[in-house]
Amino acid sequence: MRNVVSHVLRKTLGSVGALALLSGLPMAGLAAEAGDAPGSRATLERVEQGASSSTFSGLTGLIRVPNADVIPEGDLRLGVTPSPSSTESPMPGGASNDVLTMGFVRNAEIGISLGEAQFGHDLIVQAKLNLARETAGRPGVAVGVLDLRRTNLDVGPTFFAVASKHLARGRAEATLGLSGGEHSGVLAGLSLRPVPWLELQGEYDTDRFNYGAAVHVGSRFVARAAKVDVGTAYTLSYQFPLAYPEAPSRPPASAELGPPVEPGDRAATALIQEELVGMGLENVQVQIQPVDSVRTLCISFDNRQYTLNDYDAVMAVLPVAARLAGSEVEQVAMRVQKRGLVTAEVTAPLDGYRRFARDEMTGREFAAQVTVERLPGSHPSDVLTSPTEVANPPWGRVDLTLEPGLRTEIGTETDTLLTGWSLEPGVILWPVRGMQLNARWKFPVAGPLIREHKNELITDEALLSYAARPSRRFLVQALGGRFSDRTFQHWDGYGVEMATPVGSQGLLHLTAARLDNDEIGKNTYVVADYWHQVPRSNLQVRLLGGRFLYQDEGYGVDLIRFSREVQVAVGMRHTGFDNVLEVRTSFPLGPRRQPRRPSALRARLADRFDYNSRSLLSDRNYVSLAQRVGKELFIGPNLIDSFFNRDRLSSDSFVIYLQSAK
Numbered sequence: 001m002r003n004v005v006s007h008v009l010r011k012t013l014g015s016v017g018a019l020a021l022l023s024g025l026p027m028a029g030l031a032a033e034a035g036d037a038p039g040s041r042a043t044l045e046r047v048e049q050g051a052s053s054s055t056f057s058g059l060t061g062l063i064r065v066p067n068a069d070v071i072p073e074g075d076l077r078l079g080v081t082p083s084p085s086s087t088e089s090p091m092p093g094g095a096s097n098d099v100l101t102m103g104f105v106r107n108a109e110i111g112i113s114l115g116e117a118q119f120g121h122d123l124i125v126q127a128k129l130n131l132a133r134e135t136a137g138r139p140g141v142a143v144g145v146l147d148l149r150r151t152n153l154d155v156g157p158t159f160f161a162v163a164s165k166h167l168a169r170g171r172a173e174a175t176l177g178l179s180g181g182e183h184s185g186v187l188a189g190l191s192l193r194p195v196p197w198l199e200l201q202g203e204y205d206t207d208r209f210n211y212g213a214a215v216h217v218g219s220r221f222v223a224r225a226a227k228v229d230v231g232t233a234y235t236l237s238y239q240f241p242l243a244y245p246e247a248p249s250r251p252p253a254s255a256e257l258g259p260p261v262e263p264g265d266r267a268a269t270a271l272i273q274e275e276l277v278g279m280g281l282e283n284v285q286v287q288i289q290p291v292d293s294v295r296t297l298c299i300s301f302d303n304r305q306y307t308l309n310d311y312d313a314v315m316a317v318l319p320v321a322a323r324l325a326g327s328e329v330e331q332v333a334m335r336v337q338k339r340g341l342v343t344a345e346v347t348a349p350l351d352g353y354r355r356f357a358r359d360e361m362t363g364r365e366f367a368a369q370v371t372v373e374r375l376p377g378s379h380p381s382d383v384l385t386s387p388t389e390v391a392n393p394p395w396g397r398v399d400l401t402l403e404p405g406l407r408t409e410i411g412t413e414t415d416t417l418l419t420g421w422s423l424e425p426g427v428i429l430w431p432v433r434g435m436q437l438n439a440r441w442k443f444p445v446a447g448p449l450i451r452e453h454k455n456e457l458i459t460d461e462a463l464l465s466y467a468a469r470p471s472r473r474f475l476v477q478a479l480g481g482r483f484s485d486r487t488f489q490h491w492d493g494y495g496v497e498m499a500t501p502v503g504s505q506g507l508l509h510l511t512a513a514r515l516d517n518d519e520i521g522k523n524t525y526v527v528a529d530y531w532h533q534v535p536r537s538n539l540q541v542r543l544l545g546g547r548f549l550y551q552d553e554g555y556g557v558d559l560i561r562f563s564r565e566v567q568v569a570v571g572m573r574h575t576g577f578d579n580v581l582e583v584r585t586s587f588p589l590g591p592r593r594q595p596r597r598p599s600a601l602r603a604r605l606a607d608r609f610d611y612n613s614r615s616l617l618s619d620r621n622y623v624s625l626a627q628r629v630g631k632e633l634f635i636g637p638n639l640i641d642s643f644f645n646r647d648r649l650s651s652d653s654f655v656i657y658l659q660s661a662k
Contacts, residue, residue, distance in 0.1 A: 051220050051239035053191070053199060054079045057126045057146055058099030058111030062189040063210045063226045063233075065203040067175040068140035068164035070130045071103040071239065074538070074563040079237035100583075101126075102242070102568060104561045105539050107133070110570060112583065114411050114615075123411065123581060123615045124148070139165035147182060156182040179206055201226070243563040248312055248592070248660060266386040272299065272324050273388045279316060280305035280596045282394040283337055287387035288325075291333060291379060297325045297350075298379060300335040300342065302394055307607045308565045308592050310336050310645040311657045314346050319357065322350050335376070338642060340433035341469055344649045345376040363658030372651045374501045374644065377472045394430050396600065401426040403589060403606035405442060407449050407487060410613055412623045420449030424460065426606065438463045438636045440484070453488060460484045465637050475499050477639055483515065484634050485549060486612070487627065491515040495525070499639045507531040507647055509640060513633060515549075523551050525633055531640065531647045538562040538656055540647055542571075549631040552577045556630055564660055565592075567646070572617070573630025579617040580629040586610045 052069060055061040058079055060069045071077055079099040101111040111126040128144030146158040162177030175189040185206030192200040199214040201224075212226025212233075224235045269286040276284045276299070283302035290296065299317060306312035314334055321332040333347045348370045356366035405422035409415065426440035440461040444450035461484040467477040480494035495513025502508050513525040529544035538561060545555035554575030561568050567586040572579065590605040615621045616629070640647050648657075 051077070051216060051222050051237065053201070053214050053222055053224065054099065054101065054235065054237045056081050056099075056233070056235070057124065058101040058113050059109065059126050059128050059144065059146070060101075062175070062191060062201045062203045063212055063224075063228065064205040065175060065177075065187045065189040066128055066142070066144060066146075066160065066162060067173065067189065068130060068134065068142040068162050070107060070109045070128055070142065071101055072241075073103045073106045074242055074561070075103045075239055076242040076568070077101045077237055077239040079235060081233055081235045099237075102561065102570075104559055104570075105534070105537055107131075110559075112570070112581070123617065123621065125581070134165060139163040158183045160187060162187060175203075183207075241563065242561075242566050242568060248309070248315060248657065268297075268324050268326055268329075269386045269388050272297075272320055273391055275320050275324070276301060276317060277392045278596070279320075280594065281313065281317075282392045283340055283390055284392055285388055285390045288329060288385040289379065291331075294330050295328060296347075297321055297329045297332045298335065299332065300337060302337045302340065304394060304399075305594050305596075306592060307590065307594060308588050309648070309657070310344070311346075311648075311654060312592055318348065318353050322353050322357070325350060333379075339430065339436060339467055341467055341475070341643070342376060343374065343475070343643045344645070345373045346654070347371045347373075364655055367651070367655040367658050370651060370654055372649055372654055374507075374649045375469065375473055375475060395432055397430055398601050399428040400601070400603040401428065401440075401606045402603075403609060405486075406611055407447075408611075408613055409449065409623050410621075411615060412621045412626070418448050420447035421445045422450060424606075426461075434468055435464070435466045436637050438465070440636070442488075458488065460490070461634075461636055463636060467639075467643070473500050475639060475643060477637075479513075479635065479637075483513070484636075485631060486610075486634050489517065489519070491517050491549070491633065495633070495635075497635070497639045499644065502530070504650055505533045505535060505652065507640070507644060511633065511635070515633075517549075520550060523549070525549055527632060533647065533650060533652060535652055536655070542569075548573075548575065548629075549633060550577070550628040552629065554630055562646075562648070575630050577629045578625055580614055580626055581617050582612060582614045582630075584610070584612040 052060045052071065053062065054077060055064055055066055058077070059066040060071055061067045081097055097113065097115050099111055099113040101109055103109050107130040109128050113124045113126065115124065125148040126144070126146050127148065128142050130140060130142045132138065132141040134140035141163050143161045146160065147155055148157050158179050158181045160177055160179040162175055164173055164175040166173050171193045173191045175187070177187040179185060179187055183206050186204065187206060189201070189203035194200070197216050199216065201214060202209065202211040208229055210226055210228045212224055214222055214224035216222055220239050222237045226233050226235070269288060273284050273286045281301040282304060283300065285300045287298050288295065289298060299321065301313070301317070303310055303313040306316065313336065317334050318332070325332065329350060331347060331349045333345055335342045336344045336346065352361065352366055352369045355361040356363070403424050405424045407420040409418040422442045422444045424440055424442055426438070429437040431437065438461060442458045442460045444453045444456070459482060461482055463479050463481040463483065465477055465479040467475065469475055475498070477497040479497070483491040483493070485491065493513055493515035495511060498510045500508050508530055510528045511525070514522070515525055516522050525547060527544055527546035527548065529542055532541045534541065540560040542558040542560060547553050552575035554573060556571055556573035558569050558571035565588050569584040571582045571584070573582065586608050588607065589609050590607055594602070594604060614626045616626045
């Protein structure tokens, strides 16, 4: 994380701030819109929606005292507080330096901070949960923990409970609370906004008084100077929504959609197939048949066209079906395929979709009428009306991909930050149904971590995989070749993956492999994991356990947060080697939609850029050990990403998807 926080903020904060001012970012607090008097409620609401002040530890609050506020769901805040002294402060968060805080779910925030080198690059975890939102008659209430885990200093956690209330028509906020554990006592704080862009802060942190002033620049930057026990500390923070800027589009307006065409069943299926093939969908087959006594338009297709989210393909098919199916067809069943295997069926009423397209129904109301079934069974084939032949098969087509590679070592025994950049070209080939060939190479470009590999092309991955559905509820994939762990280590061998849905929100996944590595020889890898989507949220919880790559046995947990197509995960692993914290992020490189009608050879950017950073949670962050604890096998075409839409095939996920549409 230090590469994200220190390198980015310290090197570019000033230039990015100037760019933000010039590009017209919302200037909350610096100027009110026409008709807003200074200090009016409208002006104050815009201030509250901008960046919030961050404590040294990264939690929302004053200087060291957290308040009851939390960062908005889906927001990310980066902060830097250079140490004013080489003397460690005894107060909570005293060794914090670079921080990353995220609103994983509504009313909660998680923060991770990295201390200065003289404290052994101490890695610290913080968290806060808002139990009650502030109303006109009562304060907001929150509980949390500071210094949950410190890797190098013999300091225990501090638990706290605080209440906060805005006063003076929003110009002031008072905080009062108690703490226990490593630091016990009273917490108190007061912030004043004499003008919207200036915040004066004073607090009592269980032992002494601190005071400072913060300047809110635009809606994302906060700069603060504070007088504390070890001197004057300066803090810079930048807060932004963690979302890919391109949102899925709403369906066409009613005038564009038009009334249903009545071409007749045979003509309808042929017209629909022709239009879907023209959109770039593959393996397209269209037929009309009764499903549970309901006249249903059944459409099967392989989606390599909408590479970020399979629901993009579903929303592209719906208007075509609504326009051409005819008024007698009541619903459409869209069977999403990967490599010719049906992974999900999305069933929607056509009349409900037409009402949604005309803005007569909200996305949530329409999604309530939609069902999503993972690994569905086959439709009865005895009563079919005008089925088409399968059109536009993908077999034999090749994708040439290119992506950047980044490797980092952060806060280790050797240095604060080391990086290694590479370019990673790749090839993806679909020979026959169910089969895929993946190959990827690394070409080191810059950075000390790739110095010994510079100017050589390294085969990073070469995998042949074959997927099948042996029964209705199971998807299995066999793989063989060279596996990668996204460093310069390689694992040759073979393995198998299995996945099966558990209820409507869960997914059970198992990976087993027999591998050979130059460093540790032959080994057996077996990891089982359970994925669960928290209802009505973009949050996933993953529980895992087994024998990992370096033969250590243990367990772990991941919290995975989606903001549209950006994914951030925070995970912990406990094995016989040690404990490790892992932060992973993935964001799109290419567009939501590839060029229409892909040719036999297609060159494009890789779909995503993936980055992860690992640090030990005990003693110093020794590089050799941090890269081995709970290390998982990297499988390029894995079942979760390739077949289950990054574990987002559910009715709940479809509701969230529609709510993000423009």
